[in-house]
Amino acid sequence: MKTKNKGFATKLVHAGDPPDVYGSAVTPIYQTSTFAFESAAQGAARFAGQEQGYIYTRLSNPTIKALEDKLAELEGGYGAVALASGMAAVSTAYTTFLRQGDHMISAQAVYGPSRALAETLFAGFGVETTFVDTSDIANIKAAIRPNTRLLYLETPANPTMSITDIAAASSLAHEHGIITVVDNTFSSPYLQRPLALGADVVLHSLTKFINGHADIVGGALIAREEDIYRKLHHNMVLLGSNMDPHQAFLVTRGVKTLALRIEKAQASARQIATWLESHPQIDWVLYPGLPSFAQYELATRQMDGPGTMMSFGVKGGLRAGITLMNEVKLALLAVSLGGVETLIQHPASMTHAGLSPGARAAAGIPDEMVRFSVGIEDVEDIIADLEQALTKVAELNEAAVAG
Numbered sequence: 253m254k255t256k257n258k259g260f261a262t263k264l265v266h267a268g269d270p271p272d273v274y275g276s277a278v279t280p281i282y283q284t285s286t287f288a289f290e291s292a293a294q295g296a297a298r299f300a301g302q303e304q305g306y307i308y309t310r311l312s313n314p315t316i317k318a319l320e321d322k323l324a325e326l327e328g329g330y331g332a333v334a335l336a337s338g339m340a341a342v343s344t345a346y347t348t349f350l351r352q353g354d355h356m357i358s359a360q361a362v363y364g365p366s367r368a369l370a371e372t373l374f375a376g377f378g379v380e381t382t383f384v385d386t387s388d389i390a391n392i393k394a395a396i397r398p399n400t401r402l403l404y405l406e407t408p409a410n411p412t413m414s415i416t417d418i419a420a421a422s423s424l425a426h427e428h429g430i431i432t433v434v435d436n437t438f439s440s441p442y443l444q445r446p447l448a449l450g451a452d453v454v455l456h457s458l459t460k461f462i463n464g465h466a467d468i469v470g471g472a473l474i475a476r477e478e479d480i481y482r483k484l485h486h487n488m489v490l491l492g493s494n495m496d497p498h499q500a501f502l503v504t505r506g507v508k509t510l511a512l513r514i515e516k517a518q519a520s521a522r523q524i525a526t527w528l529e530s531h532p533q534i535d536w537v538l539y540p541g542l543p544s545f546a547q548y549e550l551a552t553r554q555m556d557g558p559g560t561m562m563s564f565g566v567k568g569g570l571r572a573g574i575t576l577m578n579e580v581k582l583a584l585l586a587v588s589l590g591g592v593e594t595l596i597q598h599p600a601s602m603t604h605a606g607l608s609p610g611a612r613a614a615a616g617i618p619d620e621m622v623r624f625s626v627g628i629e630d631v632e633d634i635i636a637d638l639e640q641a642l643t644k645v646a647e648l649n650e651a652a653v654a655g
């Protein structure tokens with residue numbers, strides 16, 4: 253179905269679906285590694301790019317292509333590559349834009365392994381990275397060098413919720429011939445479309461909101477322009493970082509309800525963040541939908557909604573945070589985010605444990621920080637769960653004062 257001028261929810265359901273020979277309502281799983289040619293000449297023509305058609309699943313596959321076309325349309329890009337995981341997307345992006353002797357500027361608050369990959373493997377390949385607080389554009393400007401090739405942003409950032417002005421950052425990068433990649437995992441294209449703001453590439457861990465059902469890991473890169481898309485595709489094929497057809501089928505199924513899931517969870521997240529902020533056992537809450545959020549104005553301007561992710565500090569520090577995580581019964585104590593289930597986790601000992609304590613402190617990830625991903629359960633149940641766990645925290649804090 254042609255979805256070019258249709259609304260976002262219509263695109264979620266229909267974009268990318270190729271016509272099927274049997275009229276199948278959903279794109280089938282083409283669980284095949286290879287595709288037979290009718291003749292040697294046809295095989296040669298396909299390899300030469302003179303004839304459209306499939307060759308081998310690492311290069312492309314109809315089930316994967318249907319997802320890629322949907323993602324490209326949702327993000328407003330020329331083309332997308334679907335990848336084995338979000339980290340496959342990060343490593344394919346770094347590999348595509350960085351060579352020995354190059355320099356990258358990265359947001360300092362990014363998903364732990366995205367930073368670790370730059371600090372270990374890519375440092376070993378002779379690529380230097382400067383990590384800065386990209387919420388202030390002046391910090392990006394000050395870090396630019398003649399050999400800077402890549403500006404890597406994550407906004408809102410995991411887990412600080414720190415926001416970078418994508419339009420201002422991309423425009424500065426373009427003045428210096430620097431490619432801008434934006435990890436849009438925390439918002440999804442339903443809430444934020446970085447390509448329209450000037451970014452060159454959007455990155456996703458599809459594991460999160462886009463798939464939404466905690467049953468696969470996957471990633472994607474969506475390019476604004478054809479030549480960047482071709483480079484990403486070329487490197488995906490060489491690196492073998494491609495997705496599998498069965499994974500693609502599940503993501504295509506999951507993404508259809510993205511708007512419904514985010515609307516429901518976001519309404520709950522607004523309520524939970526407001527409730528937490530006024531709770532006596534909570535010190536602070538970081539949620540872009542709260543007027544107290546330092547970048548509330550930028551968040552409201554840049555995003556179509558504040559999303560479903562938040563971080564907060566429990567009174568009593570790390571010990572109290574651990575009590576909260578051990579006492580919740582509905583929320584799963586688990587990493588990942590953006591699924592239908594509410595999840596709670598501890599960045600300093602889990603997702604961001606790979607960062608040095610100094611890097612965590614500089615990135616604004618204190619030991620007492622707890623991260624919360626709001627699911628689509630009834631909000632009353634999520635709040636009741638937090639309430640009973642916070643009662644245990646209060647008892648602990650009172651015992652500490654008494655004792």
Ligand code: LCS
Pocket residue numbers: 337338339340363366406410435437438456457458459469470471587588589603
């Ligand atoms: N980018 C962001 C912003 C992420 O949060 C993650 C994973 C990735 C990239 C990597 O994606 P993956 O390879 O896992 O699909 N974030 C996780 C998290 O916060 N908890 O567990 C995984």
